[in-house]
Amino acid sequence: MVITPEKKSKTVKIEINFSEYTGSLKLSIKSNESFSSQIIPVLPKLSKKEIIADYIEFCFDDLKIDPDCTPDFIGMSDGDVLDANYKPPKYSDDSSEEFVALESELSHGGKIPIKLYVDKNTTYSVRLLPTDPLKKVIDYLVKKLGTKEGNIVLVFDGERLNAAKTLNFYDIEEEDQIDIVLKK
Numbered sequence: 076m077v078i079t080p081e082k083k084s085k086t087v088k089i090e091i092n093f094s095e096y097t098g099s100l101k102l103s104i105k106s107n108e109s110f111s112s113q114i115i116p117v118l119p120k121l122s123k124k125e126i127i128a129d130y131i132e133f134c135f136d137d138l139k140i141d142p143d144c145t146p147d148f149i150g151m152s153d154g155d156v157l158d159a160n161y162k163p164p165k166y167s168d169d170s171s172e173e174f175v176a177l178e179s180e181l182s183h184g185g186k187i188p189i190k191l192y193v194d195k196n197t198t199y200s201v202r203l204l205p206t207d208p209l210k211k212v213i214d215y216l217v218k219k220l221g222t223k224e225g226n227i228v229l230v231f232d233g234e235r236l237n238a239a240k241t242l243n244f245y246d247i248e249e250e251d252q253i254d255i256v257l258k259k
Contacts, residue, residue, distance in 0.1 A: 087146045088153045094160040095122040104146060110157070111142035118159055126161060129188070129200040134158040141195060187242070190252040191216065203242055210238040216255060228256040 086103045091114065093100065100121065104113045110133055119126040133140045135149055135157055151157070186202035191212065193199070201215060213227050220227075229236040231245055231253050247253070 087151050087155070089146070089151060090154070090156045092156060092158045093118055093121055094158075095126065099156075106146045106151070109143045109145055110140070114157075114159065115142065118161075122161075127163065130161055130163045132160045132162050134160065139196065141198075187249040189242070189247065190250065191255055192252050193220070193255045193257070205243045206241050208239055208241055209236055209245075212253065213238050220257070222257065226258045228258065230254040230256055 085106050087106045088103050091100045115128045133142055185204055188202050191199040213224055216227050217224050
């Protein structure tokens with residue numbers, strides 16, 4: 076039996092600039108725990124409007140960072156500043172393209188949240204009706220990524236998805252992740 080010493084957690088004193096809050100917030104956070112587990116629960120309390128965690132974007136030294144990474148991972152130290160920007164999706168006037176739910180529709184409307192994973196630095200969250208064709212995801216990604224429709228492959232549980240089929244057809248449920256493969 077091998078016994079390894081338990082890694083002691085240290086704290087980092089950082090400053091957070093939150094786009095929905097005037098001023099900055101100083102926090103001591105654990106250096107080996109994710110930003111999503113430590114900071115996201117605090118931010119909605121600072122805002123006067125409802126905040127949806129999926130739309131909070133973190134930046135450190137002008138670089139977008141994954142909310143699941145840790146201060147240790149990105150090399151934060153005491154006194155560093157983390158920017159937290161609230162960026163809900165913008166909608167077009169064409170309601171046929173408006174498949175990402177409006178904030179007021181989150182608690183109803185039948186749309187379910189799905190994660191789109193492009194790579195470790197690029198993920199999107201969308202909300203779709205279970206009966207929506209997956210073509211809506213491809214159309215969304217064409218606009219977001221600036222690529223052609225034929226360059227996008229959707230994969231779920233190792234299976235390539237047909238864009239004409241629906242979430243129901245593939246048994247894709249709330250918070251499931253669709254992997255995005257980009258052809259060159």
